Amino acid sequence: MRTFAVPTRSEVAPVNQEIFDNLQKSLGFVPNLYATIAYSSNGLAKFLAYQNAKTSLNxxxxxxxxxxxxxxxxxxxxxxxxxxxxxxxxxxxxxxxxxxxxxxxxxxxxxxxxxxxxxxxxxxxxxxxxxxxxxxxxxxxxxxxxxxxxxxxxxxxxxxxxxxxxxxxxxxxxxx
Structure with a gap:
C-alpha cells in the first residue's frame, strides 16, 4: 500500500498554508489528519467549513x-x-x-x-x-x-x- 507522508506547510497550496497558520495559532499544532487533507488544494477549507458549521446538536x-x-x-x-x-x-x-x-x-x-x-x-x-x-x-x-x-x-x-x-x-x- 502507498505510504502517505504528512505534508508540511511548505508542501501545500498557499490557501492551505494560511489555514495551517490559523490552526497553529488556535490549536498550537496542525493535526496530522487536517494536514493530510491539505493534499487537496480545496479540501481542507471545504472540510473545515463543513465541520464547523452550526448544528442543532450541542x-x-x-x-x-x-x-x-x-x-x-x-x-x-x-x-x-x-x-x-x-x-x-x-x-x-x-x-x-x-x-x-x-x-x-x-x-x-x-x-x-x-x-x-x-x-x-x-x-x-x-x-x-x-x-x-x-x-x-x-x-x-x-x-x-x-x-x-x-x-x-x-x-x-x-x-x-x-x-x-x-x-x-x-x-x-x-x-x-
Missing part, C-alpha cells in the same frame, strides 16, 4: 456521535482525537468508553449514540425502533438531519485516516 452530543461513529469505523486517529475532545466536554474516561460501545447512562445520549451507530453500520438505514427511541427522547427532524450530516463528516475523516494511516498525534485512545 458539543456533548456531537462528541458522543463522533466517538461511536469512529469506533464503528475502527478509526484510531479519530477515536484518539475525540477521546481528548470528549474529556474537554466533561465526559469521564468510563463515559467515553461507554459511548464508544454505543451506550450511555443518560437516556437521551443513549438514544442518540445507538441510532448513530445503527445508521453508520447500515449505511444510512436504521431500525424503526431506534428511530422511534430517538424521537421519544425529544429529538426533532432537524436533529435527525444534523445527526446524519455529523455522521457523514466523521465518516469522511475516518476513511481518510483508515486509508492513509498517518501517525496519530493525540494521546492514543485505549482499546475496548
Amino acid at each position: 458539543n456533548r452530543e456531537k462528541e458522543a456521535v463522533n466517538l461511536v461513529v469512529s469506533q464503528t469505523n475502527a478509526c484510531l486517529y479519530c477515536l484518539s482525537a475525540h477521546t481528548a475532545i470528549g474529556k474537554m466536554n466533561g465526559f469521564t474516561d468510563e463515559q467515553i468508553l461507554d459511548l464508544r460501545r454505543g451506550k450511555s447512562e443518560n437516556p437521551k445520549l443513549n438514544a442518540l449514540v445507538q441510532l448513530a451507530a445503527d445508521i453508520t453500520i447500515n449505511k444510512g438505514r436504521a431500525s424503526e425502533e431506534l428511530v422511534n427511541a430517538f424521537y421519544e427522547q425529544g429529538y426533532t427532524n432537524e436533529n435527525l438531519v444534523d445527526l446524519i450530516l455529523l455522521i457523514s463528516d466523521k465518516t469522511a475523516m475516518n476513511y481518510v485516516h483508515n486509508l492513509t494511516q498517518v501517525p496519530v498525534d493525540f494521546p492514543v485512545a485505549p482499546a475496548l
Whole structure:
C-alpha cells in the first residue's frame, strides 16, 4: 500500500498554508489528519467549513456521535482525537468508553449514540425502533438531519485516516 507522508506547510497550496497558520495559532499544532487533507488544494477549507458549521446538536452530543461513529469505523486517529475532545466536554474516561460501545447512562445520549451507530453500520438505514427511541427522547427532524450530516463528516475523516494511516498525534485512545 502507498505510504502517505504528512505534508508540511511548505508542501501545500498557499490557501492551505494560511489555514495551517490559523490552526497553529488556535490549536498550537496542525493535526496530522487536517494536514493530510491539505493534499487537496480545496479540501481542507471545504472540510473545515463543513465541520464547523452550526448544528442543532450541542458539543456533548456531537462528541458522543463522533466517538461511536469512529469506533464503528475502527478509526484510531479519530477515536484518539475525540477521546481528548470528549474529556474537554466533561465526559469521564468510563463515559467515553461507554459511548464508544454505543451506550450511555443518560437516556437521551443513549438514544442518540445507538441510532448513530445503527445508521453508520447500515449505511444510512436504521431500525424503526431506534428511530422511534430517538424521537421519544425529544429529538426533532432537524436533529435527525444534523445527526446524519455529523455522521457523514466523521465518516469522511475516518476513511481518510483508515486509508492513509498517518501517525496519530493525540494521546492514543485505549482499546475496548
